Amino acid sequence: MPTLLLDQPIPLYPLTAPDAPGNRHFQLTRAEGQQPAFRQNMLQPHRKDYYHLVFVQRGGSRHWVDMTPYVLKENALYFSAPGQLQLKEKLAPLWGVSVAFTREFLARQPNEALAQLPLLRNPQNGHELLLTPADVAFVEDTLARLEAEYHRPGEWQQPMLTAHLTVLLTYLSRLYTEQFPGDEPSADQLLLRKYRARIEEHFRERHEVGAYAALLNISAGHLSEVVKAQSGKPAIAHIQERLVLEARRLLFHTPQSVKEIAYDLGFADASYFSRFFKRETGLTPAEYRAGSREMYP
Known part of the structure; x- marks a missing residue:
């Protein structure tokens, strides 16, 4: 590939x-x-x-x-x-x-x-x-x-x-x-959709739920409550999943170093990024890159 x-x-x-x-x-x-x-x-x-x-x-x-x-x-x-x-x-x-x-x-x-x-x-x-x-x-x-x-x-x-x-x-x-079946959105589902849209726009520089609550003009507590009720996952998990998705894209498709990817995603410390990635995926960035290249030559 x-x-x-x-x-x-x-x-x-x-x-x-x-x-x-x-x-x-x-x-x-x-x-x-x-x-x-x-x-x-x-x-x-x-x-x-x-x-x-x-x-x-x-x-x-x-x-x-x-x-x-x-x-x-x-x-x-x-x-x-x-x-x-x-x-x-x-x-x-x-x-x-x-x-x-x-x-x-x-x-x-x-x-x-x-x-x-x-x-x-x-x-x-x-x-x-x-x-x-x-x-x-x-x-x-x-x-x-x-x-x-x-x-x-x-x-x-x-x-x-x-x-x-x-x-x-x-x-x-x-x-x-x-x-791809799905139901018509309620007001809370619309808030979840807006939250995800803001994450898509700002995930590189904003890693905290409170930052997105401010963008949406609501309290962090209310945002966390609605997101958890509608998605079954904590609000912070949506931010983390988006970061992991982008990290996987870069590890899979590019030869960028782990340090370069970490900085690209707003992590000041590459070692912290590596720990974060392993916590979320069970693999280090290097292990993920090696495994994906073997699976899809």
Whole structure:
């Protein structure tokens, strides 16, 4: 499995290069077996700063999202969010359609509601949606409408893109809730969701529950009580789990030293980070790295 070279940072790819044509916050591309040059960059661990949906009609190979491998299936939908660590194992011919859009696109009126759809929130940490023949027909038709608007610039392009994208994401969110079941959130569940969102934004520099309570304008005691009741885990555990996830990503995909990873995650002392990681996983960082490389050569 490819890894980065020593001292090579994990690249963060924007939606388009600065000199690329088209919409800076929304992009649709169709693959018909060709190998675009930019995909060579995907053979090394990387992150994207945008949401990405790929409808795979056929072709493709194994790729990774965080520490999980996926072999692309025909007539399936794959989705990822900004910041997830990804890589492709090889460049195989692919037939399908890719839709990408940024956080800025979702921040525009009237797009904000899209960010709350289950597919984009992804509470179950899914990546793959399996489609029935009826689903495939609907997705193909909606993507065709999106593609037509994407190549028709003008005053009405953005509203039409938003309209068709809303239909697509809403439909896929219904499939998401069927394939990754969950209940409608209560007020306390919404607080838990906000807490997790703040952790995602600040986990590198904020390691204490009280810091997040201040961000949410509530007391640390109330936050701890609600989080424990809703998730079954102490509030501090959510922070620790996020730190461990990022540590695993870096240990798995990069040759960064344990000291470098510790500092990247806001630990002033590498030895304390190592003790923390072993307490949470049962392994030292070095043991985890060696074991994962043996398991997934």
